[in-house]
Amino acid sequence: MAVRSIFDGAHIRAEFDKAGISLHFIPLIWKHVIKNPNCDFGEIPSLPSAAYLLLRSKFKSFTSSIDSVFESNDQVTTKLLIKLQNGEFVEAVIMRYDTRLGKYNGKPRPGGLRSTLCISSQVGCKMGCKFCATGTMGFKKNLTSGEIVEQLVHASQFSKIRNVVFMGMGEPLNNYGAVVEAIRAMIGSPFQLSPKRITVSTVGIIPAINKLQNDLPGLNLAVSLHAPIQDIRCQIMPAARAFPLEKLMDALLLYQKNSLQKIFIEYIMLDGMNDEEQHAHLLGKLLAPFEVVVNLIPFNPIGILSQFKTSVEMRVVMFQKILRGTYNIRTTVRKQMGQDISGACGQLVVNRPDKNSIGNANALTDIEDLHL
Numbered sequence: 030m031a032v033r034s035i036f037d038g039a040h041i042r043a044e045f046d047k048a049g050i051s052l053h054f055i056p057l058i059w060k061h062v063i064k065n066p067n068c069d070f071g072e073i074p075s076l077p078s079a080a081y082l083l084l085r086s087k088f089k090s091f092t093s094s095i096d097s098v099f100e101s102n103d104q105v106t107t108k109l110l111i112k113l114q115n116g117e118f119v120e121a122v123i124m125r126y127d128t129r130l131g132k133y134n135g136k137p138r139p140g141g142l143r144s145t146l147c148i149s150s151q152v153g154c155k156m157g158c159k160f161c162a163t164g165t166m167g168f169k170k171n172l173t174s175g176e177i178v179e180q181l182v183h184a185s186q187f188s189k190i191r192n193v194v195f196m197g198m199g200e201p202l203n204n205y206g207a208v209v210e211a212i213r214a215m216i217g218s219p220f221q222l223s224p225k226r227i228t229v230s231t232v233g234i235i236p237a238i239n240k241l242q243n244d245l246p247g248l249n250l251a252v253s254l255h256a257p258i259q260d261i262r263c264q265i266m267p268a269a270r271a272f273p274l275e276k277l278m279d280a281l282l283l284y285q286k287n288s289l290q291k292i293f294i295e296y297i298m299l300d301g302m303n304d305e306e307q308h309a310h311l312l313g314k315l316l317a318p319f320e321v322v323v324n325l326i327p328f329n330p331i332g333i334l335s336q337f338k339t340s341v342e343m344r345v346v347m348f349q350k351i352l353r354g355t356y357n358i359r360t361t362v363r364k365q366m367g368q369d370i371s372g373a374c375g376q377l378v379v380n381r382p383d384k385n386s387i388g389n390a391n392a393l394t395d396i397e398d399l400h401l
């Protein structure tokens with residue numbers, strides 16, 4: 030039977046509770062393991078022997094390991110290929126931004142490098158979006174909360190992580206319990222990430238969106254909208270049939286009313302599918318009641334998904350101009366980075382890739398917009 034990760038918050042709490050061990054040891058244990066990844070739990074200062082024995086018999090400090098590391102040529106993007114205990118792989122991508130390059134209130138931003146980690150929530154995905162590599166592989170497994178948190182711990186060896194985005198493999202709101210548990214761990218001690226620096230990206234699972242605002246207030250929500258009308262959404266995202274656009278927008282209105290937060294809208298630009306002038310106007314009207322940031326994403330073609338082409342730059346510029354100029358919607362265009370290492374959130378592996386394979390992918394340079 031699979032052994033539990035100590036970063037699996039719900040399980041370690043349940044076991045400590047059952048054994049009458051104080052829960053305040055949990056952040057101390059996590060802190061120690063983060064600093065000493067190969068430790069035997071015996072070295073944790075002031076840990077009662079009952080806790081030590083319990084940890085040794087029921088938990089492992091890590092249930093996953095870093096299989097391979099891919100650095101982009103410009104060293105801005107690092108992709109970690111992580112092996113799970115069942116032999117499957119997931120990817121986590123670190124993106125480093127030089128904050129001094131950006132402007133804040135017209136002045137250079139304070140601070141230096143900060144990193145965003147793009148993490149996976151599932152192996153594969155049931156949602157079957159037609160443009161997504163993960164969608165073509167079907168669903169294999171939900172990650173446990175421990176496996177999700179371990180991606181952050183592994184990545185922290187490479188960079189100080191300031192932001193986490195659930196934009197890797199899988200639909201996070203289809204693995205609701207584990208994702209919520211993992212985020213609770215990330216905002217607690219010793220990680221202490223601000224919820225404002227964590228973004229969950231979803232295809233639009235309405236019941237889970239309704240729940241999320243109560244379970245994790247303050248979190249960033251990004252919605253993969255990709256089309257302003259139900260018909261096109263259904264053609265490219267089968268999940269749109271179960272979660273129709275009109276109902277999704279109602280759920281988002283409620284979410285915004287309760288959370289008072291802006292919502293991030295992701296929109297992949299697909300040539301001849303959703304990138305015409307009329308689509309920009311429909312999108313502008315659809316989003317009029319909201320406070321949103323729209324992120325236009327150049328489609329990353331991958332071999333087998335040749336049915337789509339990325340929109341020409343002129344179309345993207347036109348789209349952005351209409352959304353900004355006519356509808357006053359803050360609209361960014363996602364830049365490409367990490368192409369030389371297939372460092373994309375949304376382009377993630379099915380099997381262990383050949384280390385020499387070069388992919389065509391992007392990563393999320395303007396994810397920083399999510400965290401202003």
Ligand SMILES: C[S@@+](CC[C@H](N)C(=O)[O-])C[C@H]1O[C@@H](n2cnc3c(N)ncnc32)[C@H](O)[C@@H]1O
Nearest residue numbers: 160161196199200230231232253295328329375
């Ligand atoms: C892989 S998904 C994971 C999160 C969640 N399942 C979702 O769909 O929002 C993260 C983002 O990558 C985008 N994406 C998927 N395939 C892509 C591709 N081929 N090119 C560009 N973006 C892609 C998705 O639409 C989504 O906005």
Ligand code: SF4
Nearest residue numbers: 154156158161164199
């Ligand atoms: S885009 Fe998101 S929801 Fe769609 S198949 Fe890919 S991972 Fe799943």
